């Protein structure tokens with residue numbers, strides 16, 4: 001499957017739907033989001049250690065034989081875990097161009113400037129970090145002997161050419177996205193079965209369908225947009241036709257601190 005893009009001479013050429021793997025040979029080229037026991041290599045330390053809580057983090061879902069769409073794999077710990085039983089995993093990441101992150105447009109950090117005004121220091125540093133994380137993904141991909149494929153594009157506009165999926169995983173990604181509902185709508189179009197969402201739990205938000213804005217002028221939270229309640233997702237997913245829900249709560253380790261999280265598994269009728 002191909003997409004059209006302009007080649008060096010401006011002629012339309014066919015771009016493959018999936019990214020070519022990066023050939024990463026050394027851990028020195030990588031950063032890790034997840035602590036990962038890499039076959040034949042050893043343990044790479046990351047910010048998040050999901051090793052003991054991965055089943056809960058994935059909503060207790062049985063991926064056996066499923067075609068899985070994963071939005072935002074970072075260094076792929078969940079990709080390779082799901083692949084142990086899934087039929088196929090297709091991961092979606094943002095392209096490594098100027099749109100590599102949905103940065104909150106802080107004037108005070110230069111992020112409210114037009115995209116044609118050059119990269120800000122914040123963007124340059126974070127881009128380098130994300131690029132090294134992509135290396136981490138491909139390093140693991142090779143050592144796990146993975147056949148997961150990666151599509152680069154906005155999760156808000158997923159192309160139909162990706163095909164139909166049984167389930168989509170959106171774990172710790174919607175908090176970083178300008179428009180979480182646009183992403184859910186786009187994913188729902190491709191998913192015949194279930195949606196799994198895992199996010200930080202904020203008990204102070206109560207039980208209603210709340211999506212609460214994180215950035216303030218003072219906190220400079222430029223990489224994170226939202227905190228959610230589970231009800232926010234179950235209510236909107238019902239609108240999209242996913243009417244059966246399971247909500248669970250768990251703790252996961254980030255920088256050695258146990259953080260409160262929740263997972264929502266919402267399915268179309270008679271799909272789970």
Ligand SMILES: C[S@@+](CC[C@H](N)C(=O)[O-])C[C@H]1O[C@@H](n2cnc3c(N)ncnc32)[C@H](O)[C@@H]1O
Pocket residue numbers: 033034048071072073074075078092093094101102153154155156170171172173176177
């Ligand atoms: C916080 S990490 C979560 C990694 C993994 N899903 C997990 O839960 O452990 C967020 C990931 O989502 C990706 N991401 C952020 N915004 C995105 C968007 N709008 N579309 C696709 N991927 C996105 C990031 O590049 C990164 O890989």
